[in-house]
Amino acid sequence: MRFEGWRADAGWSRRAGAFFSALIVGMSLHFHKIVKNEYYGYPQEWFPSVSATIGDRYPERSIFQIFIAITSGPRFTLVFLWYLLTARPGAFLPKFVASVGLFRTFLCGGWVYITSTDDHDWHDIFMISYLVCTLPWTLGCLALSPMNREAIKYRKILAGLFFGTLVPLIYYFIQHKVHKVPGAYTIYAFFEWSLILFDVGFDAVTAFDFARLELKIVDVTGTSKGNHAVLADAMLEKSKQRGQVLPQQLLGTSYSWDDMFDAAADIYTGYMFWSVLTSLGVTVWYFPLWHMGISGYEVIIMATVSPFLLAIPAVRNLCANKPVVFYGLSLFGLAAFLFATPEPRLFSVGAGVFFSCLAWPGSFWAERNNAGRLDAKISAFSLGLITSSVAKFANHTNNPVWPIMNSINGGLNKTGLVLAILAVLRSTRRATVGSADLVPIQQKRRGGSSVLAAVGLAGLLFGLHSLLSDSSTMITWVWDGYPIKGPIPAPHGAYTIAAMGAGFLVGLFRPELTTTWTFFGVASIAVAIFHNSVGWTGFYGALILAVYFMALIPAFVTSATRHAPGKTFGLAFLFYNLIVLAHVWVVAYAFVPGGPLLRERTDLVMTVTMAMIAAGVFECLTAASSIPQPTSSKYTKHDSPLRRRFRAYTLYFLTGLQLISVAVAYLRFPTFDYTPYHPQEKLITAGIWTVHFALDNDMWSSERRMRDAIKELELDVIGLLESDLQRIIMGNRDMTQFLAEDLGMYADFGPGPNKHTWGCALLSKFPIVNSTHHLLPSPVGELAPAILATLDVYGEMIDVLVFHSGQEEDVEDRRLQSLGIESLMANSPRPLILLSYLVTKPKEGNYNTYVSAKSRMKDIDSSDWDRWCEYILYRGLRRVGYARVSRGTITDTEIQVGKFVVGQPDGGEVEVPENEVPQGWRFPEIFKGEGVRGHRYHVFDRPRYYAP
Template sequence: MGISGYEALVMCTISPMLLGMKSFRSLVIRNLRVAHLLSLSGVLAWLVTDQIARLVTISFGVSMGCLAWAATLYSESIHGPRLEARIMALLVGLLMSTIAKFAWHTNNPIWPIMHAENGGWNGTGFALAVLAALRFTRRAPLQTGDAVDKKAGSSLLSAFSIGGLFFGLHSLLSDSSTMILWVWDGYPIRGPVADVHAWYTIGAMTVGVILGVFRPGLVSTWTAYGAACVGAALLTTYNQWKGYYGGLTLAVYLMSVSVPLITNAAKKNPGTTFGLGFLIYNLLVLFHVWVVAYAFVPGGPYVREHTDWIMITTMLAIGAGVFDLTSQNNAKKIPRKPTATAHRKYHLGALGVLNVLFLVAAFLRFPTNDYKPYHEEDRLITAGIWTIHFSLDNDMWSSERRMRDLLKDAELDVVGLLESDTQRIIMGNRDTTQYLAEDLGMYVDYGPGPNKHTWGAALLSKFPIINSTHHLLPSPVGELAPAIHATIDAYGTLVDVFVFHSGQEEDPEDRRLQTEYLSKLMGSTSRPSILLSYLVTKPLEGNYNTYVSPISGMNDVDPSDWDRWCEYILFKGLKRVGYARIARHSITDTELQVAKFVVPKTEEESAFAWGVDGSVRNRRVGENEVPEGWKFPAKLKGEGVRGHYYHQDESREPRYYNF
């Protein structure tokens, strides 16, 4: 999480600054086809296996893409229809990417974190990209020299608007589930959900493109800007439908105002409007990471937990462009009743086709699972905790499918995922839980949303989630600690499940306060309970003795397991019958811990399993002494499968207990 130096590559987007030099600008514009083709090196980066070399290759591709697009827009700025066609291509392309991500469960199939093994279509994407680049650049640019419109207003104001606009589009609209997760607040469901309501975002984006093309003067007004500011405020401050309606208003505005703002910026010096614009965009990208990573970065404490500041800054930057348009009377220069042209028909047709494709993808993604636990006849709950490191494996490939395979092999009914919030630009605006939930047949609680300033905690369950609440635990110095308190219906018995990520080792006071908070929270319920957690403590020492205490009423799944530091499973009111630690191979940097519990049928059985001393239940027994349905999968014994095996001791066997 700390500064490594590679963060500097985020500045690859400021390459349009080079267009401030007339000779270089002329060179690029005369060779736009070459520039666009070179930008496809970022798509080819999936062939580079070394992580650093792949990152550098991607950065070069992004740099060339930004340079090529800025030069293209500038070169077409003297011809309204051709410039409009380029802008429509850009916006419809964003919509197409968002729809493709929905179809691929929030991963773009041609991203360089994808390959054939995890669902990538990189080769197909590259071939189509080459054909598109050749077609896109088939006509010569209209200008190659210095044709800056001296009357087009302020280049500085346009630069601010481009930075704010591109950040808003990228951070909120590059995935159809992002704004939905901003307003998600747990069960029972009272707002939109990604697999059902994501089309509302797509619809809003589509309406925005149409408004921007046919009513640019309308969307360039202060009235439209004011409505967008209200939408941004609602999205930032409210949950459920009220917040989402604000987000949809903002989505319509961002897409529509893109047309006049980019048109205005293209008529000025591209080195300033796009070069400085991308610098402002980069600062916002860093800002929206700093609000979460404040414990690891210089100056972080000054911006901690201030997503509201990011939204205000974004809207003010866009407002600078609106001011430039209105003060120079540029809005009136844009025809309000444009004549239909071929490129408009083409792009409007593409919008229609893309919306149909989205609905087809939504139909194909409609869940058909029955959500049955693996060992229903034994009243068994197999629960696990896993820190998934943002769904990127140690070789920087998207890891959802490998995670899916291990969770299925371990026969997990309930699993807590930590470091799971990938809804930021630096992580691709993704949502791992969608794929896992749909493929494994599980209910999902994403946990505190991306605007709650945590690295994420999520819960997947084959049992119905009756209720869930999200908690942000006390963190006066370090990062916020997220927790989920969910109640599931397991075989007719209500069971509470807690998913929790404690603060860092460097902040002992934070962890002490979080320990007290969570222990009291667990002690507040008399129902059978399971804690799936990342505690950052040694067994039997320090804060451990508050987590496992009369305050919480919780028991450690195996107090004799001394080789733990972060992940722990605690329980009460259940019959613990097995425990295993499974090697993660190269999926992440943390093992998968798993425990098996039997849900008591009667209050007497539950009371027997309640105590804290654990003198009887901690007696280990052999595998041959437990029923067949209670046993861990045999495939993970010994050498295991795909590098995953039981590894808590040399025997490479799971542990069983007499309860």
């Protein structure tokens, strides 16, 4: 029995019928109900989403589920027949695609039969998992397509439409969810329904392939994929003629679990390298932070220049023949968490960096004549960076294996260390991947410069570390406050990771493009756009830069291996250290020698970085022209089956990392449905806290302990100072991500890292209607940042101003800053709360500028004489309470908290006992007496309350 009669209506029309019959019934019976969402109804919204149509009402829900049940048989049959059509001995991809198709079918049943009204969370989990699995299913089907041009053409069209539709789909969902634009959800719904059509259509194309099959599952026309090449496209033959290998060809190579584990071990050791390297800055930073200046421990950053030791033949030979020694010793960096005190932890990290920076260049050089193994090591190095970024994306910008993490604050150090030990043992068990893969790429040089190669590699390493070691770093550069006009860390951090993956693929498959002056020119323009623009425009430049930096890695590392390793890699890390110091100096100029020379010169640092990369590009082009090209086909680097296999595995891992980032983006998407603690009393509890860059007194990450204090104090609004962590020395982190998501608060951070401040941030339970970022006059000392935000507090617009004044030594700076803040407060027409760090004594000096007739501001408690830094001022609200809470061991500054009632006139200065205050206005009992975790009411030893 032949399958000619099995057309698209055998199962696919029933799937379409299930959806559209539910749509017709729902529109007929419950139109106004299913088009309504949490913000708007008809007429602003006039078309329902898929979830509202199929899951909210009877009878459309039942009709849909019945039709979907009928299609389950054809769906399973489709997966089974597709596997039989494409399977061949030793091939892994058909098995993988079949497994994904089977899993995807079960996921479909999950979101069909558990609707959004039954369990919203599980419905969404099944739905997003289904969409995530659509990526490997679609790409796998494209890679395995039989020699049927018509089917291939339609699959490409429908796959392109499906994934292309995701972009406007996400855009309009954000317009609805974040910006609350009327009608945006209706447009989103149209794109959602389009996905259904494209998904159904993609599966329906298999009718072209199955039409030639008999029930015996024999391909009577000989066009089955069983013993043919993977892709039956004209592109395949052209690629062979050009000596190129397409990703589709690699995915069809034979599969070996042994080689897969080797690739996984290499990639994990790459993750180890980037984890240890990125942890060095944050552990070193702890010491000058507490010393308020150079501490002496900064010299440990020079641990990265250990590759100079490769100039010693004995060390070089040991790296080549016994790599397990150096990779094993690099585990000191991951084992540092075992030390409770900061100093030995720093030394352990320094040792890990020392041996990591020795092991990797040694491996690159050792494999310089083994194209396959060198290719695998470079890919592992690149994917290790992407893995690190994904791990930080999933863990709110903290790498779970860093030495500032532990089992209490979200670390996975023990697991990471065990996996690292296994990875080192596996990846170093053999020096090469096999003699069949040897390619004589190391020719006698006719020119070139090891110094230029080192300079280029240094610039690339700095670019990767400073901008791509965290998915949100470049987003914070272009963030410009509310209303949101650009990307936000979640979900758009996944865009950064996707761009990194795209750059990795360019470097892997088209390396000749990466070292062209055209690509460099495009990247240089992207840098200018990124540095000078905000919002989406600036972020587009950032994404191009991410692609470029990742694409350069293979060319620059390969170029470096053609020279003496000690000189080239040693100089590379030395130059890298110099540019890192410049990157620190631009903001730390007030605390370091020669600091004013680089004050606020991020533009100069970026220019120098691109100039260094230009030197590397020049060296690559010089090398390409000076090395004779092989004429025999046996020298073609793509002829090695083993090399193809390793490249195929990198594609599998890259796909997995991208899917994880998409899933994390979905799970971390902000809900924006936050509720204040005491809405019945119309109470707003506001606090100010200088949090010392989210490192506690013992050098542990402090976000979770901060979260606990903020939650237990029931803070609706809090200003955080010393909060910009998006630099190499702070680990490229962002504390506001975890705090905002875990506490259910809106977050505003700024000005960004490219504005050279120590940072201020605002977290609010109330919607932030508008916010502006300010830099106050600072002719001599450190820059003073401020955020002025308008909040929708119980329907009334109230301004909140978060401000960090300059340091004590710069008297004129602080005077000018006080005048600037006074002007901002005076120009605000609304009730206002100032959450600040003023560096002044009560009722003296600049205090009288902040609290003045012009500003119209009042001190929350003018009798509190024991203040120097933190102050809360207010106007237009009724102050009902004030408290000072000790810091514990989280930072060096207390928490100050004020309670205000919205819509009531302010009272007097008379203090009243707590029992005369309504229960809802009172401060939490937990902080009385000894308090909890070192936090207690201090100075007054109790909160203060005020009479009407």
